[in-house]
Amino acid sequence: MSNLWWFIILAILGLLLFLFTIYKTKEPRRKMLMIFLVVAGLSYLLEYVILALFHSYNYYPGVINDLWYDTLLGAIISQGITIPTVAMCIVAFHLNFYWIIGFSVMFMAIEEFFLYVGAYEQNWWQTPYTGILLIIGFLIGKWWSKQLDNPPKWLQWMNIYLTINIINHTIIYLVIVLNGSHQFTVNWFTDKIQSHVAFDALYWFISAIISTFIIGYFYRPLLIFVLYVVQWLSFFHLEQIGVLTLNNYWTPPIFALLPVLFLIISAELVKRLRPYSKILN
Template structure:
C-alpha cells in the first residue's frame, strides 16, 4: 500500500468530522471560519517542532526531497486532520474524558504511521502527541466558547490574526512546494526549509498589519493600506532576490494570489464569527 494512502485516510477522517459538525450545528460559515484559525494554531506550533526543532519526519512518499515530504505531511495532518477534529471537539464542547479518548486515538494513528513507515520519530515521543492533542483540543473548546460569549473583543481580533496568517502562509508554502517560488536568505542549504524559516516570521508580521487595520478601522482606505504595504514589501524582496520565481511563475501571479487571499480575509472578518454580545442577548424585542 503506498504511504500516501494513509495520509488520504486521515484527510478523509478530518473532513468527515468537519462536515458532520457544520451540518449538525447548522453554523457552516462561522465554523468553517473557525476551522481556519484553529488549523493555523496547529500549523504554527508544528513549524517550531518540525522545521526548527526537527522532532520527527513525515514520509508520504511523494517527493524525493525530505523537507518537501515534511511540508506535504504538515499541510495534510495539521490542516484537515487536527483542524477538522478540533472544530468537532470545540463545537460540541466535549468533556475532558472524551478529549482524552480522542487524544489516545491520535496516538494510535501515530503508532500505525510509524509501523507502515509513513512517519518517523527523531527525538519526539508518543506521549508528547497525546499530551499535545489534549491541550490543543481543550484550548480549542475554550477558544470557541470565548468567541461565542463575545465578552472580550481581543479574542476575535486574535482569531483573525491567526486566520490572516494561515491564508498568507498556505498560499506561499503551496507555491514553494510546487517549485513556483521560494524565499531564500541562505540560512540553511535546503531551499524549502530556507523559504519556510523566512516566510513564517515575514507572514506573521504581515498578518499583524492585516488584522490590526482591517479589524480596527472601517474606512476603505485603512482597509486597503495593509495590502499596499504587503505588495511593496513583496516587490522589494523580489528586487533583492530574496523572493525568487521559477517555472514560468512571476511577481504578477504571486501578487494576484496575494490579493485573492486578502479579499477572502476581508470577507471572513466582516461576515463571520459575529456572535451577539451578552448584553444584546438579554434584550427582548
C-alpha cells in the same frame, strides 16, 4: 500499500467527521467553523516552531520529491484538517475530558502506526509529546468556544489573525508546490529548503498581522492598494539583495498580488464569521 493512501484515508475520515459535525451539531455553524479555523491556525503557529525551525519529524506521503514539501503536505492533512476537525467535534457535542483523553490516545496510536508503516519519522519528537499537546489543544478549543459567546476584543483580533494565517500559508504552499513560484535564500540552516520554509512562513505570519489590522480597522480600496505597493516594494527589495528569487513568469508586481488576494479572501471569510469577528468595518 503506498504511504499516500494512509494520508488519503486520514483526510477522508477528517472530512467525513467535519461534515457530520456541521450537520448534526446544535451549536451555530459559524461558531464551529471559527473553532476549526482557530485550532488550525494555532496548529500552524506551533508547527512553525517544532517543524520549520527545529525539524521535529518528517512525513512521507510520497507525493512530492522534496522532503520538506512532502512533509508539509502531511502536516497540512494532520494539523490543518484532522486535528482541527476533532477539536470542533469535541466542542460541537460538548464532549467531556474522557473523550479528550480518548481522542488524544487515538492520535498517538495513529502516529505509532504511521511510524510502523514508514509514512512518518521522528527526529527528536516523541509520541507522548503529541498526546500532551493534543490534550492542551482540545482544552483550549473548549475554552475558546465559551469565550465566543461574548468575545472580547482581543479574541476577535486573534480570530481574524488565525483565519488569515490559514489562508496565507495554505495557498502559498500550493503556489510553491504546483508552480515553483519563488525561493528565499537566507542560510538560516544547512538545508536551504528548510531555510526557505522557515523564512517564507515567517514572512506570511508578519504579513497576516498587517492584513489583520486592515480588515479590523480600515478595509477600504485605498488601503488595499497601499498594501499592494508595500508588498511590491518589499519583494523588489528582497529580490535586489538576493534573498528572493522569483521563477517562471513571477515578478515583484505580480507576486505582490498574492497578499492582496489573501486579504480579500480572508476579509470575505471573516465577514461570514460575524459576530465572532465583529470588529470588521
